[in-house]
Structures are given as structure tokens and as C-alpha cells.
Amino acid sequence: MVLNAQEQLLKIETLGTDELASYGNTVLTRTEKLVSKLVKPTETTDSVNISMNSLDVQVFAVGPKASLKEILQLSLNNAQMDIDLIQISMNNNGSAAVAFMSFTNMPSMLQPSVFKTATNTLKTMVSNVVSATLPKTTNIQLTTPVNFTLKHTAEISPNSVLSCVYWNKTEWVVDGCSLLQTNSSHSLCSCVHLSTFALIMQTNPPKGDDRDPLLDLLNTLAVAVGLVFLSLALLTFALCRQHLRVNAAPLINLCISLFLAHLLFLLTQTFLQYIRTNQLLCAVLAGVLHFLFLSAFVWMFIEAVLLFLSVKNLKKIRSKQKEMLAWKYLLVIGYVIPLTVVGVSAGLVPDGYGSQQCWIKTDKNFVWSFLGPVSFILTFNLILFIIIILTLRTTLAGRNTEHSKIKEIKTLVFKTLIQIVILGCPWILGFFVNGSKVLEILFLFLNSQQGTFIFLVHCVFNHEVRLQYRKCLTTLCPPFKPPTTTDDQNRRKGAPRLQPL
Template identity: 70%
Template sequence: MVLNTKEQLLKVETANPEKLVSYGNAVLNKTEKLVSTLVKPTETNYSLSISLKGLELQVFAVGPEASMKEIPQLSVNSTQMDIDLIQISLNNKGSAAVAFMSYSNMDNMLKPSFFNTTDNDTVKTMISTVVSATLPKTSDTRLTKPVNFTMKHIEETDPNGTLSCVYWKNTEWVVDGCSLVQTNSTHTVCSCVHLSTFALIMQTKPLAETDIYPFMEMLGTVLVSVGLVFLSLTLLTFTVCRRHLRMNNTPRINLCISLLLAHLIFLLTQNLITYIQPLEMLCAVLAGVLHFLFLSAFVWMLIEAVLLFISVKNLTKIRSKQKEVLGWKCLIIIGYVIPLVVVGVSVGLFPGGYGSKECWIKMDRDFIWSFVGPVSLILAVNVIIFVIITFNLRSVLAKLNNDNSHIKQTKKLVFKILVQSAILGCPWILGFFTEGNPVLEMVFLFLNSQQGTFIFLVYCVLNQEVREQYRKWASCCVSK
């Protein structure tokens, strides 16, 4: 009844902080009293665990004849507590009991904003479940040793944020008597010299220009949508002109397909995130699919870079026919099997690695390197290949005469080289430096959302074979 009442209370007057505090205190007090009734006299020891909607609890009791030599570890909802119950029992004629509780939605009442600090401009986020620990039916509740809590993070931590181990004191969260022992990307160990209701709160600096981020979100949606249009036009052009093109367009076609599907799923996921996020399985599946599609796109960028390098290695003219080094079937296997293997190995090593709050890869156990690692390797190779290609073309340009036609071809080639760097994914390197820099973030967003646009410009608009084919169709339409 208490838990059901708590769910109802969350629906009324949630904007009133005083009532939220009152409701929270009432739920804590009543729950602790109810849990104390679970403690029964024992001669040795016993443990009892109960899991309800919104509450998980474990009760552990020892009696005069208990033969325990190690400090017991209690665990509820991925949070562990180490308490020296043996010594406490010796102070209570050989008997003592501890109750450990975890509340799933208590942060809706005892909000992290109730944590008052000297710097009230920080953004406070609760990154653990709220837990309570009591010593029911124990007369002497003094702790002989500090109690350690190992709390699992329920939100991704900010490297620049500040973590605080806090406990609830009547109307606010405070840190008195609690300290942070150690932390990593997934867990934090807190040590407290008293029992109470505890949580882990992260403080981060507010975004310097909050007005720019809604703009960035809207800009991202528009740019990705434009990129999707040009990816579709590129695929349509390659399909219609496939018999009239002498170059091997397999890498570009599959690069467009991977980017089209990845950007489309990403756009739909981010715009429907409030509906998708509660569906954990769907969120994880979408994250895995996005992982595969983006990795596949990068593999196709690498294949495109290698084939481009081969086509200009012994270049003697501005424009040359690209020889097919590998059959399209071999390219298909390389382009899709490699990312599939990476995703499969990642799932096998860390099954719970997909499904963050953005429906992307979780940061736990540095799982993000299953994406960043292969991408960094491909980018490094592509940059090296691009530099070599640029030097090869430079030597070709040096041999050209300075007449107007050759100057015009030179300008066109320079433009193609710059755009080609974006097609090969080189601007993705900016992603390592965009944090906290809105200008770089906008440049990164523009260049990488428009890969389809750049492919369309270079291989459709500026492709002489495609233009000749469109002229023929236009002349046929006019004559008819």
C-alpha cells in the first residue's frame, strides 16, 4: 500500500518542493517501519530478500550462536553494502540485524536539486539509485567501522563533473560523514560513518550557451535530412546510369546505402527518443544496428580510398579509367563482413553494451572503443592515402601547360580533392576535438552530414559520363 501510494503521490503537486520532501520522508519512514517487522529473533543467522515494484530489500540478522568470521556483504539492485555486523552484534549481546533497501523512483521526490552546495549554478544529476540502510530492532546502533557502499552508475558520468556521496537529512541532501573512496566509469565506492538514506550525485557546469543547443539540434535535423535527399539522388543516378559508367561504383553505391540507412535510423531514433528509450530491447537493437551501419560506412570509405589510390598511382592524365581490382562480390563481403564481425565480437564480450539513454553504445567498461577503435584506424589509413594521392596529383599538375583549359581542369581537380577528403571521412577527425566548442561542432556536423551531397557533386554533377548521359536523355525528350 505504501508503494502504491508513492506512485500516486508522484502524479500530484510534483512542482511543490515542500510537499515532495514531505512525501519522500513519509515513504522512507513508513517503509523502514514495515521492513523492521521482517526481523525475527534467531540463534544463528538468516537472510531475507524481497523484490517489489519500486523497492528491493535485503534483511540480514545474526544471533548469539552465529559463527561468522567475515563481514557480510548485502546487495540490492546492483548496489553493495559492507557492514561490520559481527562487531555490532557483540555490542548488543550477540544479536543484531541490518536492513538494506533500494528505491527505484525515490529521486522523483528527493530530487538531486535538493543538494545545496556553495556553487548553486551547477547542474545536479542523481547517477545512482537511492538506498537506505538501518539497524532495526538493534538497541546500540553505533557503527564500529565505516560502512562502504558500492553504487552502480545509472547515468553516464561526465569526465569534468564532480561526484558526491550524499545522505538525506530531513529536507536536503548533505555530505556530512560520507566520503568518496574510489570511482570508475561504472561504479563508485562511498564510505559513511552512519546509516541513513544515501545516493550519488554528479555536479556539472551548465552549458555556456544554452540557446545554441536547441539550434544545433534543429540544424542537425535539417542537415541530415538534406544529406539523405542527396544520398537518394546519388543512388538513383548510379542505378539509372549503371550501364554507361566505366568506373567501378560498387564502393560508392554501398557507402551511400550504409550512410542512408545509418542517418535515417539515427534521425528517427533521436526524434522519437522519448518513445523508444523506455523500450530497452528496441533501444539496444537500434544501437547495435547503428554500430554496424556506421562501421560498414567506414569500411566502404577505406575501400574507396584504396581503389582511388590505385587509380591515380600511375596517372598520366587528369581523368583516367579505373580498373576493377576486385570483383564486386569480394568487395561486398569485405564491406559488410568486417563490421558484422566487430559487432558480433562486441556483443559476445559485453552483451549489455548497447542501449544508452541516447540509444547508442554505453560507456561502461570502455565499450565505446568497439566503435572508436576501428574508426580511428580507418581514419588514420585514409588520411595517409589521401596525402599520398594529393602528392601524386600535384606532380601531374606540374606537367600541365598553363593554357585556360588546363587551368580550368586544375581548379576542378583541386575542388574534387577537397571534396574527396570529406567523402573518405577525414572530417570525422574533428569529432575528437568538438567537446565544448560549438563552432567545431557545427563544422563537424555539416561536413559529415553532407557526405551524400559531396558524393553526388563529384560522381554525378561533375562526372562527364553522367552529364553526357543526361544530355542525351534531355535531347531525346526535347525531340519527342
């Protein structure tokens, strides 16, 4: 019951740093006291394991007749400890016990920001908080250092510094602890004493920050402008539904997916410093962004297929529109497939979301859960677009210009060329940026303005939509007609006009 109540205490996040540290100390002290009651006298060995949502405990005791000959290894969900318990028992009349605990939610109390360093760095806890004690043991002096293997709970930045730290009442310190080795998923720490330990990552901003503030501002402005035109396009589609082609569902859903994805991306990057302090929220936002962008790409794929079918049947496009896929089936394809990809990805790699930018983590090749489908769709769309251009050129070349309107042909060609942006083909530039400012700006502009190009092609250059807008404006603001006077009425009836005096 006490441990269940402790889980609720661990969720406290609205207090100040000092109050949280005080609660954390109380939780640690009470937990260690309760765990010590699990130690039972034994002649050989005895162990007790407890697993809860936010706390894992393993207690191991040895007696005078224990047959252990090697270093004892205790393992919990995300941590492992190696301790020479036999040597400790020899200093305690042949008996000793060790308790190993792993706290999942303790970082909300024992915050990494209280780790004091010589330089001002961004500090992130990248492991569970673990605690080790020697309950009911008189001589707790360690004969050999204790090693802890801690699993990373966040992505390790290439420009970061990792520190093995222990909790000293009000702050994290490194005295007596050192980092032996690390890889992409685990770190090995060695300490000469037992206490409460964690792994903290310090991110040092590079001397010459590779992020251009002007580029960040351009990114924000470009995405904001794209959101405005996406809103205008959706508003136009809502007001002029009867004047759109039959299969407008892919285009409308593409606008919805792009709008939600760009809006969530803009909000996430704006409040990134606050969001990434909550790893769960950061991971959830990354998963939602993964779904929204994948959904947008699927709708681009569907739009490319429908555009190909329309151009292929250019001469009889009006009679062929009804042969397109039903919009209900398109909805299933456009949303169920991305949701399935995200669900399978999250199931196979549960900790794959929540990088420093609240996006997909790059380790374990998990990023290919996004790049794989996107690469396939972009390649297919580019091939379809080339076929569309060749088909359009052949079709228009064979038409009788005497019966064709040159202006309509030019408009059709222009709208088709703009489709390369609407179909997402400029996203291919993302594979070739590699630090090039010119390509990065071009990539940013073209892909943030998909909504702008959609609005131009399907609203501004759509003759039926323009006529509908004129009717709406005429209804709201009718043209001014001067009031009819009695003199004008008499003149219309043929009556003699009165002369002024």
C-alpha cells in the same frame, strides 16, 4: 508474487512527481515488511539471498552464539554495506538482523529532481537505490556509522558534485550522510542512520559556458544541409542507376550510413535533455550511432580501395571495372564488421554506452572501440589518397595531350581532390582541435558536408547523370510548340496565301 508485481510498478513513468513518490513510498514499505518475514530465529548466523531483475535482497541474522568478530560486510550486485551487527546485537539481548536491498528501477519513482539544493543544477542519479533496515530488532540505534559502496551507473562529469542522499518521504536529503571518497567507478558513503540511499550527481553549468551557441547553431545547420544533399544524392542514384559505374554499391551504402548517422545524431542532440533521463534509451542510441559511424568509415575505406584501383588502371578503366569486388561481398564487409565491433565492445564493457551526450563513455578506455578502427581507416585512406595523387600525376603526365581533352583532365583532377573529403580524411582534424575554434569550425564544416561533396562529384559533375536529368526534364516539361494554323499548312503544301481584306 508480490515482488514480481512490484517490478511492474517500478515501470510507471507517466505520473506526476508527487504520485510517483507516493508509489515509491508504498513499494519501499511493503518490500521492507515482506523482507522482515525472511528473518528466522537462530543461535549462530543465518542468511537469505534473493535476486530478481530489478531487486536484490540479502538478509543476515545473528544469534547469541554467533562467532562474528569483525564488521559485517553485505554485498549485492552494484552495492556493498559495512555494518557493525555484533555491537547492535549486544544491545538487543544477543540477537539482531539486517536487510540490505538494491532497487534497479526505483529512480523512475524516487526521482533525483526532488533533491533540493541552493543552486539550480541538473541532477542525475548515478547509482542504484539501496535500502537498509534492522527487521525484528528492538533497539535500532547505531553505535557506529554504516558505510555504503555504490557502483556508478552513469559517467561522472568532471565538473559535477556528488552527494550521498537518503529518502525522506517526499524528497532526497543529505542529513547524516557524507561522501568519504570516490573514483571513476565507485563512491563510498557514510551515514549515521539506516534508510533508503542513493548517489546523486549535480552538474553545475560553468560561469563561462564553453559551448558557443553560435557554434551549436552552425552545427545544426551544417548537418541539416548535409542531410539535404545526401537525400538528393540517394535520389539521383535511384533514378540514374543504369548510368552509374558498376561498383556504385559502396558509394550508395556510404550515403545511407552517413544519412542515418547524421539524422540520428541531429535528433539525439536536439532532444538530449529528454533522452538522457532514460539511461537505457541513451545507451541504445549511443550503440546505434557507434554502429552507423563505423559502417560509414568502412564504406569510406572500400571506396578508397576502389578509387585506387580505378586510377591505377586509368587507361583501361572501362574494361577493368568488372574485376572489382562483387557488391554482395561488399555488403557483408560494410555492415558485418561494424556490427561485430559493436557487439564485442558491448559484451566486454556492457555499461560503456550512454554518456552525458548519449555517446560512448570515455572511462576504461572504451572510447578506443571507436577511435581504434577509425584511426586505422583514416591512416590507410590518407596513404591511399597520396598514392592516388602521385599515380594520377604520373599517368596524366605521360598521356599525349593532342589526343586528350584538357577539360576532362581538369575535371578528373578536381574530382579526385574532392575525394579527400568523401574518403573522410578531414576527420583527422578531430585529434588536433583542442579548443581551437578555427579547427573546430573547419572540422565541423568538412565532415558535415560529405553528402554535399558526394552530390557534386558523382551527380553534378557526372556527364551521363546530367544527360539523364535533361531527358527526365524534357519528358516532364516538353518544349513549347505553337499550334499549326490552316494557313501554315497550305503554305507548306504550296497553296497561295490568303491576303487579308
